[in-house]
Amino acid sequence: GDSVTQMEGPVTLSEEAFLTINCTYTATGYPSLFWYVQYPGEGLQLLLKATKADDKGSNKGFEATYRKETTSFHLEKGSVQVSDSAVYFCALRTQGGSEKLVFGKGTKLTVNP
Amino acid sequence: EAGVVQSPRYKIIEKKQPVAFWCNPISGHNTLYWYRQNLGQGPELLIRYENEEAVDDSQLPKDRFSAERLKGVDSTLKIQPAELGDSAVYLCASSFQGQGAGMAFFGQGTRLTVV
Numbered sequence: 001g002d003s004v005t006q007m008e009g010p011v012t013l014s015e016e017a018f019l020t021i022n023c024t025y026t027a028t029g030y031p032s033l034f035w036y037v038q039y040p041g042e043g044l045q046l047l048l049k050a051t052k053a054d055d056k057g058s059n060k061g062f063e064a065t066y067r068k069e070t071t072s073f074h075l076e077k078g079s080v081q082v083s084d085s086a087v088y089f090c091a092l093r094t095q096g097g098s099e100k101l102v103f104g105k106g107t108k109l110t111v112n113p
Numbered sequence: 114e115a116g117v118v119q120s121p122r123y124k125i126i127e128k129k130q131p132v133a134f135w136c137n138p139i140s141g142h143n144t145l146y147w148y149r150q151n152l153g154q155g156p157e158l159l160i161r162y163e164n165e166e167a168v169d170d171s172q173l174p175k176d177r178f179s180a181e182r183l184k185g186v187d188s189t190l191k192i193q194p195a196e197l198g199d200s201a202v203y204l205c206a207s208s209f210q211g212q213g214a215g216m217a218f219f220g221q222g223t224r225l226t227v228v
Binding site for chain 2: 004006032034041042043044045046049089091093094099100101102103104105106
């Protein structure tokens with residue numbers, strides 16, 4: 001079945017450091033891909049998405065590019081802030097009759113001042 | 114605009130007891146999802162509603178779990194009887210019909226602890 005594999009955490013960075021969180025997927029067809037973020041005490045929020053190969057999703061300084069050849073959707077940010085501390089989930093939207101999101105396990109990011 | 118509202122936020126019960134979670138989706142959202150998130154894992158879909166119809170409940174453990182969405186608005190998820198392994202965060206999400214699962218808005222979840 002469809003699955004998402006995410007970089008194991010936790011990840012601890014200093015403010016202004018470069019962030020990469022790796023995400024690869026296994027799916028039939030060409031699923032849409034997403035990054036969700038969960039700030040402490042809050043619900044999951046959509047951070048960015050890409051719906052087809054070579055699409056780049058971006059939001060709040062975060063970027064991820066849909067790479068079909070490597071089945072990857074790595075999350076990057078050039079300069080993280082303390083306020084980016086959260087848990088990040090990579091997800092894909094399944095195709096066909098079963099409409100749902102399949103999530104990775106999540107990566108906890110802590111940014112220190 | 115209010116987001117997806119879930120209650121209670123936290124619940125602690127003894128095993129074999131029943132428990133229920135309530136979800137009020139965003140106004141106008143036809144599609145409603147219940148996900149379960151185990152500790153250290155990503156959310157997994159339990160059931161999806163389109164209006165009042167459960168269109169995908171293939172992942173719902175029907176021996177002890179049940180859900181309903183009367184009038185196609187609020188939804189309730191019930192577990193009876195609860196087991197230790199049911200300890201998790203139960204998330205509700207909603208979206209406009211046809212927007213797809215990726216455009217759903219999530220509630221804060223109900224954290225269930227079964228002791």
